[in-house]
Amino acid sequence: MALIQASDVTKNYRVGDDDVPALRGLSFEIDEGAFAAFVGPSGSGKSTLLNLIGCLDHPTSGTLRVGGTDIATLSRSAAARFRGENLGFVFQDFNLVPVLSGYENIEYPLLMVRGWSPEKRRDRVRKMIAAVDMSAHAHKRPDQLSGGQKQRIAVARALVGEPRLVLADEPTANLDHDTAYRILNLMKAMRDDFGTSFIFSTHDPKIMNEAELSFTLEDGRLQPEGAAA
């Protein structure tokens, strides 16, 4: 069974008295272990779609199943639990907790969300720090790290809870070209090592080419292959 199954998914936002469509009847499937990208210009609906897959929002109509769960059926706290157990997030602005060190940021989901034991936590966090090659900087706070280092920590935080899927919204937008590629390669290596699926959004065609599977969005609609902007 596919990891993500979307069937005629729409999402409208209420602006004043009007319904503004953000996604219009999307249907697609993404398999387990994918390294996929949603591509499109700003306002095309990439972030909205990632929010739906990330159980942060509900579709207006249609069905969206993530790991077999219809996300529309999840309550607020059930959605939080589902995210904590199945999903990891990487953000464009890294979104690390500024008062925690790199180590503590990575540890946070295990400590505050999953409630792992200290020994199990320590082993897993150390493994992730080594995997993203941040052992020398793990004790530093986010304001002492470069953009690339912050994103490595963010990738480690997303993966530390052994999620089935990591969602990354424009993960390279705030990084220079070389660092962006290094982060993408890191994500791909993590997928290979841990078997976690990755879905990221980007508006950068060069970055898009790194994806093994890409969906092009325009005005909330999926474009047929080869019709990308």
Added chain:
Amino acid sequence: MISTLKLATRNLLRYRRRTLLTALLIMLGVTALLLFVAAAGSFKQTMVGSITDSMLGHLQIHRKGYTASIDNLPLNMSLQPGLVSKIEAALKTEPDVAAYSLRVKLGAMFSNFTENTSIRLNGIDPVAEDATVPGLRQRINEGDKSGSLVLPGSVLIPTLLARGMKVKVGDAVVLVVTNASGSVNGKTFTVGGVLDGVTGPGGRDGYIHIDDARELLRMEKPEVMEIAVRLKSIATLATAQQRLARAFDEIRNKEGKVVTELHSWADLSPFANIVRMIDLMTLFIRIMLIAIVLVSVMNVMLMAVYERIREIGTLAAIGTQPGKLMAIFLAEGLLLGLAGAAAGIAISSALVAALNISPLVFAFGREQVTLHPHLALAEVLGVLGLAVFVSGLASLQPAWRAARMDPIQALRHV
């Protein structure tokens, strides 16, 4: 729990100046409240101690209606010997009673052979009186403090009267009284001591031996006008008064009416109103502390939530339950209140200790009051609990707001 507190502490330290200022405000409020409570408590204790230990006793028993006309010292409203025996029996069975003293109260004309003036007198049994109001002896500023409180044939007079009438210890004076049947009687006494005055009813009274009082009044039976009672602890006043009132309620006359009245020192002394005023002021200061903590903590926590909207969105996105998010912000507010209150307690404890090393002395009426402030553990814990509770209350709305925040809106926040 520990990780939540650790995160809350880090977040508080993130905005050091703001945290410090808020904690400082709470600290000042707590310090002001505790210092006031300690000083006012000491003042109350000193004054109540002075009134009960040197004059009134903790409780007083009179014949019904006597206190309403106590200013006239009526001689026809005495407790008859049979009634006194019943009262004494009840007092002896009350476990909280430490001592009691029978008093004959009377008004007299005081003469130094050249001038006359009026004097209010208490005829007392020196041993019983000493046990009931042990502070009376301390009020003797001229004369023998160590012997019997008052010997037959001697009189203790208040300082103002001694000065006004220019008499001193050892001088002979004459006391003239009119008894209940209207006949006048006089007797020569020796001034045995001069007493410092104290605030309140009876604070300017003189003392003679109870046998002399009965002789002057030509009493045929050993009547009594007043029974002063000392309890083992003033803390048991209310319960002891209740029990004694029940016991005295059963002592009735032939018509079945209650014949005695029982009053606590607070019913008899106007200082009780000052005590009530002090308690009211303490309540107002407590309300001010609540307002300070509520406003300052709520302000800080609202700012904290507003400044960390994206962070809240991130934590929610990665699976933090709303309840845990709420706990993080609640813990911040509670820690802020705890830190401010703890600092306030430490400072007020230090100031109270300093005030005990060099005490504050001030005049209250004709008395010199020395304050020995004391912070009771219950009061300290109460103030600490109040500050922490109100801090939690003030953080509730901001924490709730953080927990209910839509993660998408929060992540979009710039």
